[in-house]
Amino acid sequence: MHVCGGRGGGDGWEEHYKELGLGGFEKENEGGGWVFGWGEMKGLFEKKKRTTVELVRATRELLGSVNVGGRDPKREEKMAELSRNIREMKLVLYGLDSAEPNPEACAQLTQEMFRENTMRLLIQCLPKLDLEARKDSTQVVANLQRQQVHSKILASEYLAKNLDILDLLVAGYENLEMALHYGTMLRECIRHQSIARYVLESDNLPKFFRYIELPNFEVAADAAATFKELLTRHKSTVAEYLSMNYDWFFREYNSKLLKSPNYITRRQMVKLLGDVLLDRSNVNVMMRYVNSKDNMCILMNLMKEPSKSIQIDAFHVFKVFVANESKPLEIVSILLANRTKLLRFFSEFKTDKEDTQFDQDKAQVMKEIDKLEFREHQQAWQFYWPGDLITRIAVINLWHCFFDEFAMLEINLTIFLACFADQQKMLRPVQSTCT
Numbered sequence: 001m002h003v004c005g006g007r008g009g010g011d012g013w014e015e016h017y018k019e020l021g022l023g024g025f026e027k028e029n030e031g032g033g034w035v036f037g038w039g040e041m042k043g044l045f046e047k048k049k050r051t052t053v054e055l056v057r058a059t060r061e062l063l064g065s066v067n068v069g070g071r072d073p074k075r076e077e078k079m080a081e082l083s084r085n086i087r088e089m090k091l092v093l094y095g096l097d098s099a100e101p102n103p104e105a106c107a108q109l110t111q112e113m114f115r116e117n118t119m120r121l122l123i124q125c126l127p128k129l130d131l132e133a134r135k136d137s138t139q140v141v142a143n144l145q146r147q148q149v150h151s152k153i154l155a156s157e158y159l160a161k162n163l164d165i166l167d168l169l170v171a172g173y174e175n176l177e178m179a180l181h182y183g184t185m186l187r188e189c190i191r192h193q194s195i196a197r198y199v200l201e202s203d204n205l206p207k208f209f210r211y212i213e214l215p216n217f218e219v220a221a222d223a224a225a226t227f228k229e230l231l232t233r234h235k236s237t238v239a240e241y242l243s244m245n246y247d248w249f250f251r252e253y254n255s256k257l258l259k260s261p262n263y264i265t266r267r268q269m270v271k272l273l274g275d276v277l278l279d280r281s282n283v284n285v286m287m288r289y290v291n292s293k294d295n296m297c298i299l300m301n302l303m304k305e306p307s308k309s310i311q312i313d314a315f316h317v318f319k320v321f322v323a324n325e326s327k328p329l330e331i332v333s334i335l336l337a338n339r340t341k342l343l344r345f346f347s348e349f350k351t352d353k354e355d356t357q358f359d360q361d362k363a364q365v366m367k368e369i370d371k372l373e374f375r376e377h378q379q380a381w382q383f384y385w386p387g388d389l390i391t392r393i394a395v396i397n398l399w400h401c402f403f404d405e406f407a408m409l410e411i412n413l414t415i416f417l418a419c420f421a422d423q424q425k426m427l428r429p430v431q432s433t434c435t
Contacts, residue, residue, distance in 0.1 A: 052092060052105045056112040059085040063121040066128055083133040086122075090136045093143040110147040114158045119144060120165060123185065127178055138181045145188040156192040163198055165189075170204040173211045173223055183222040190226075193234045200230060200241045209256045212265055224268050231272065235281040242276075242285045250289065258298050263307065270302055270313045277317060286320065293330040296321045297434030300338075303345070312351060312358070319361055322368045334434060336372055343369060 050058075062082040065072070072078070092109050095101040113119050122137050129137060145155045159165060166189060172182025190196040199205060208230075211223035231238055242249060257269040277286040289295055299321070302314035321331060335342070346366050351358050 052108040053112050055085060055088060055092075056109055056116060056118055059089065060116050060118040060121060063118065063125050067121060067125050079130070083130065083136075086129075086133050086136045086140065089140050090143075093140060093147075106147055107149045110144055110149055110154055113144060114154050119158070120162065123165060123168060123182075126181060127175070134178075134181050138184050141185045142188040145191055153192070155189070156194065159189060159192065159195050160198075163195075163202075166195060166199055167202070167204065170199065170207060173207070173214070173219060176216055176219055179216075179219040180222055183219075183226055187226050187229050190229060190233065193237055196230060196234050197237050197241075200237065205230070206252070209252050212257065212269075213260060213262060217264075220264075224265075228268075228272050228275075231276055232279075235279060238276070239281045239285065242282060246285065246288060250295070254295065254298055258302065263310075266302070266305070267307060267310050267313070270299075270310055270317070274313055274316045277320065287324070290321045290324050291326075291328055291331075293328065293334055293434075296331055296334065300434055308352065311349070315349070315362070315365075319365050322365045332372060335369055338434075339369055339372065 059082065062078055062085065065078055066075075066082065089109060092105050093101055119141060122141065126134055126137055145153075147154065166186070169182045169186040169189065172186070173179045175182075186199075190199055208223055208227045212220055212227060214220045214223065253269070253273070257265055258273070260266050260269070276282055277289055296318070299314050299318040303311050303318060305311055305314070321327070322335070324331075327335075343366055346362055349362060
């Protein structure tokens with residue numbers, strides 16, 4: 001991508017530039033190429049030079065006129081001029097073919113777009129533009145997110161003060177005609193860490209669980225791409241968010257995405273789950289996730305899918321449950337109850353292409369499952385041994401109450417309640433199946 005005037009592509013481009021009204025052309029003394037700028041055109045095409053700042057201001061006036069609406073006899077003329085202006089701004093930012101963008105012109109355009117609030121108007125007016133103008137507008141907004149002026153990215157500061165623009169872009173997924181344009185803009189905006197944090201922590205993130213399941217394939221796929229970008233680009237922000245919102249997030253993720261009736265959704269989301277959990281920055285989140293038997297059962301069921309891709313991606317998460325040296329007893333029970341089936345499954349489980357790392361991981365998983373065994377106190381019931389002394393005394397007394405009917409018990413009610421202060425359960429049967 002050209003970030004930020006330059007040389008035309010040679011004979012044949014002159015008429016094209018003239019149609020766009022991009023400026024004068026002069027033959028080089030050497031080389032024979034066309035040099036284009038924003039200068040005056042000769043002869044019949046002569047026109048007054050227009051600066052980049054003037055271009056943006058003229059565009060803003062036209063956007064304001066279009067945004068107001070109402071009957072305007074010159075509306076078609078204005079819309080045509082607006083489309084030409086947007087195309088011209090795109091050429092300033094990207095250049096054309098071998099024509100490199102001019103850094104100074106890029107900086108001027110960027111500053112004016114934010115100073116005059118033109119970017120907001122451009123986004124708001126997008127539905128009123130024709131398809132080509134929408135495409136050009138999308139590229140302009142996307143490029144502005146990368147432009148640096150005096151080593152500062154103005155877009156990040158601007159968006160931080162205008163967060164409602166992010167709300168507008170996210171809501172764009174509700175409009176099938178606008179969704180792909182707004183989605184592209186949104187992914188460029190969340191390149192800025194502070195903006196990604198806002199989208200994560202606002203009411204916008206929950207909407208993606210619905211957008212990913214939209215019946216329109218292209219829109220759903222675009223929403224999934226944005227969702228993935230939110231969960232993988234800014235690692236420290238994501239780790240903090242998942243730690244603080246673990247219960248809500250993974251409850252929604254498991255029930256709506258991993259258990260989705262849509263094959264594409266399940267395939268994309270189990271792959272994303274592995275990318276997130278196996279990232280080093282999310283180690284605390286991963287350990288919490290692999291200590292849940294319900295989570296493991298979901299992954300085991302996904303490994304039974306007919307799709308090899310889903311099976312493999314599910315395996316890469318499942319192997320962490322098995323490798324966990326501090327497995328909860330419920331998980332050990334399930335693995336033992338299903339040991340024969342699991343070992344038989346893995347013995348026949350292969351990738352389509354030779355994958356040494358996969359084979360090594362599978363062998364290690366089979367080894368870990370094969371050597372699992374219950375300790376004596378894990379045979380039938382799981383006993384939770386509380387950490388503080390007062391609660392332990394209450395637990396011992398309660399056990400005597402169960403097993404020694406002649407015992408003289410004097411259990412203080414306060415101590416007894418303290419035993420359950422942290423919802424400690426005395427006895428609970430260990431589940432050995434996944435439902």
